[in-house]
Amino acid sequence: MQKADNICHDPVLEIKNLCFSYGEQQVINNLNFTVKERDFVGVIGSNGAGKTTLMRMLVGLLPPGDGEIRLFGQSIAKFKDWERIGYVPQKNAFNPLFPATVREVVLSGLYNNKHIFRKMTKKHKQQCDDALEVMRIQDLADKRIGQLSGGQQQRAFLARALINHPDLLILDEPTVGIDAETQASFFELITHMHKHHHMTFLMVSHDIEMIKGYLGNEPQQVNGKINFYVRHSHDLENCVQTDLQHSVL
Numbered sequence: 001m002q003k004a005d006n007i008c009h010d011p012v013l014e015i016k017n018l019c020f021s022y023g024e025q026q027v028i029n030n031l032n033f034t035v036k037e038r039d040f041v042g043v044i045g046s047n048g049a050g051k052t053t054l055m056r057m058l059v060g061l062l063p064p065g066d067g068e069i070r071l072f073g074q075s076i077a078k079f080k081d082w083e084r085i086g087y088v089p090q091k092n093a094f095n096p097l098f099p100a101t102v103r104e105v106v107l108s109g110l111y112n113n114k115h116i117f118r119k120m121t122k123k124h125k126q127q128c129d130d131a132l133e134v135m136r137i138q139d140l141a142d143k144r145i146g147q148l149s150g151g152q153q154q155r156a157f158l159a160r161a162l163i164n165h166p167d168l169l170i171l172d173e174p175t176v177g178i179d180a181e182t183q184a185s186f187f188e189l190i191t192h193m194h195k196h197h198h199m200t201f202l203m204v205s206h207d208i209e210m211i212k213g214y215l216g217n218e219p220q221q222v223n224g225k226i227n228f229y230v231r232h233s234h235d236l237e238n239c240v241q242t243d244l245q246h247s248v249l
């Protein structure tokens with residue numbers, strides 16, 4: 001295995017003096033935090049602590065309040081490379097009649113708002129097939145998303161987040177509402193990806209045992225009610241990029 005520590009420590013995300021309020025209610029108060037390439041960050045906190053608010057700011061769905069957010073070295077106000085960030089939002093209960101197929105859900109990950117009417121090319125179709133294959137859900141491609149089990153749906157949403165080969169993957173309580181066994185295998189999948197691919201992870205979870213098991217017992221930082229547990233890239237054995245398609249998940 002090749003060791004190349006020096007290429008693994010660029011900051012992916014820098015948060016400086018960040019504050020955020022909904023009206024009079026202050027939710028995030030003077031948050032400072034840096035995530036470096038290939039770190040795995042677990043975000044733990046009680047209900048209403050502001051975790052989802054923070055994630056939504058980081059993916060550009062909420063305008064940041066006071067302070068600064070930098071993504072891949074660039075101020076979020078100027079940041080345009082949204083393909084570099086994959087996002088699995090909090091799971092919502094699906095109406096089984098929701099008309100989109102798994103393939104359509106995964107393909108929607110290719111388009112940001114500006115390109116929603118972009119024509120689908122052969123390359124896009126191949127990217128979609130690759131993401132379905134990586135998540136081992138090719139056989140579900142033409143099923144309606146609402147017909148899938150909770151665990152299968154989460155694989156579909158993960159495939160959607162991976163379709164652009166993101167450098168940073170943000171997951172907001174990805175296993176909520178899923179049985180314990182499926183949760184454990186989902187977590188195994190994520191940690192396998194962390195160890196074997198050149199990706200940085202930020203994951204909100206209520207599963208303190210799983211977070212501690214992978215990231216250690218003590219949070220690296222506490223901000224208000226939000227605790228950040230971290231496993232740094234330099235704790236991993238190698239920093240070599242691996243193509244998602246060429247490893248067995």
Ligand SMILES: Nc1ncnc2c1ncn2[C@@H]1O[C@H](COP(=O)(O)OP(=O)(O)OP(=O)(O)O)[C@@H](O)[C@H]1O
Pocket residue numbers: 022027045046047048049050051052053054
């Ligand atoms: N759109 C909104 N408008 C006003 N207040 C909001 C809005 N979204 C969230 N809040 C409030 O902000 C606080 C933080 O909410 P947020 O969803 O970020 O917390 P959380 O840590 O993700 O909680 P949970 O663990 O329950 O998902 C809560 O008090 C919530 O009621």
